[in-house]
Amino acid sequence: MDVDSGVLMSSGIESVFSLDGRTAVVTGAASGIGRAVAKTLAEAGAGVVLADVDLAGLEHVRNEIDSSGRSALCVEVDVSSRSEVEKLVAAALDRFGSVDVMANVAGIIRNASVIETTEEELDAVLAVNLKGVFFGCQAAARVMVEQGGGSIINVASAGMDMPAPGIVSYAMSKAAVAMLTRTLAVEVGGSNVRVNTVAPGFTDTSMTRRHFTDAGGKVDEDARDRLWNERASGAPLGRIGEPEDIAWAILYLASDAARFVTGQVLRPNGGVVMP
Numbered sequence: 001m002d003v004d005s006g007v008l009m010s011s012g013i014e015s016v017f018s019l020d021g022r023t024a025v026v027t028g029a030a031s032g033i034g035r036a037v038a039k040t041l042a043e044a045g046a047g048v049v050l051a052d053v054d055l056a057g058l059e060h061v062r063n064e065i066d067s068s069g070r071s072a073l074c075v076e077v078d079v080s081s082r083s084e085v086e087k088l089v090a091a092a093l094d095r096f097g098s099v100d101v102m103a104n105v106a107g108i109i110r111n112a113s114v115i116e117t118t119e120e121e122l123d124a125v126l127a128v129n130l131k132g133v134f135f136g137c138q139a140a141a142r143v144m145v146e147q148g149g150g151s152i153i154n155v156a157s158a159g160m161d162m163p164a165p166g167i168v169s170y171a172m173s174k175a176a177v178a179m180l181t182r183t184l185a186v187e188v189g190g191s192n193v194r195v196n197t198v199a200p201g202f203t204d205t206s207m208t209r210r211h212f213t214d215a216g217g218k219v220d221e222d223a224r225d226r227l228w229n230e231r232a233s234g235a236p237l238g239r240i241g242e243p244e245d246i247a248w249a250i251l252y253l254a255s256d257a258a259r260f261v262t263g264q265v266l267r268p269n270g271g272v273v274m275p
């Protein structure tokens with residue numbers, strides 16, 4: 001990564017945001033925010049490694065990226081497995097020769113109060129949302145320290161700042177991700193590796209649609225519109241998020257435009273949370 005002073009000033013806005021010649025690994029890339037991140041980073045010039053448990057979904061996203069003339073590699077991976085995440089980063093190195101951006105996007109949610117949450121639900125959420133992000137950070141940071149630079153972006157949630165009933169395991173996992181991010185930022189800053197959190201607000205994806213989607217995938221549009229309107233009316237910007245709103249924030253943090261930004265939480269949330 002080029003971080004010499006003066007280079008950015010003279011090279012123009014487009015090249016500041018360009019990821020030409022870089023490699024980005026994106027977990028959760030088969031759907032929603034991860035899909036938008038993968039497509040956006042590819043559009044910015046990165047060779048992209050798409051990772052998810054959903055291989056069919058990944059292949060669909062790879063076809064979308066391929067048809068825009070960019071290159072992408074699919075790796076089926078369960079991020080809660082340390083060895084699978086290590087293999088993912090090794091596959092990225094093997095194919096592209098570096099890992100410059102690691103976007104830890106994969107996540108799950110379980111709805112239950114503190115009193116009702118089962119041990120299985122707690123383990124499941126922490127395994128993906130916290131351990132999965134930890135393993136992604138660890139594997140990517142090792143490579144980035146060695147190569148002398150990189151940008152890690154961990155996806156948390158507005159839920160990390162805003163206690164709400166019924167999502168305790170999810171909110172806890174996301175708050176912990178912010179501390180993981182800050183700790184790693186302190187540890188690897190001297191190697192020119194930046195580590196930041198993106199905490200999206202309510203965004204239109206399969207995670208938020210699942211409450212009114214039946215087993216056959218049919219969406220109850222009226223129920224969806226009611227919830228969307230309710231969420232939008234509570235937001236200063238008057239709408240809920242689109243996956244691209246989050247992807248642009250991640251592109252910023254991945255790029256040289258954010259070369260002086262580390263250990264921070266960026267909140268693309270329409271103004272819903274202003275801690």
Ligand SMILES: NC(=O)c1ccc[n+]([C@@H]2O[C@H](COP(=O)([O-])OP(=O)(O)OC[C@H]3O[C@@H](n4cnc5c(N)ncnc54)[C@H](O)[C@@H]3O)[C@@H](O)[C@H]2O)c1
Nearest residue numbers: 028031032033052053078079106107157202203205206207
């Ligand atoms: N949608 C929102 O409103 C919202 C708000 C804040 C934060 N987020 C966060 O954004 C991220 C993406 O969520 P989304 O809304 O796009 O949801 P989504 O369900 O559309 O996508 C999540 C992806 O993660 C993958 N995944 C789940 N478990 C995995 C595992 N063990 N290993 C690998 N991949 C796995 C899924 O297959 C899926 O493709 C999550 O971390 C989520 O918590 C979402």
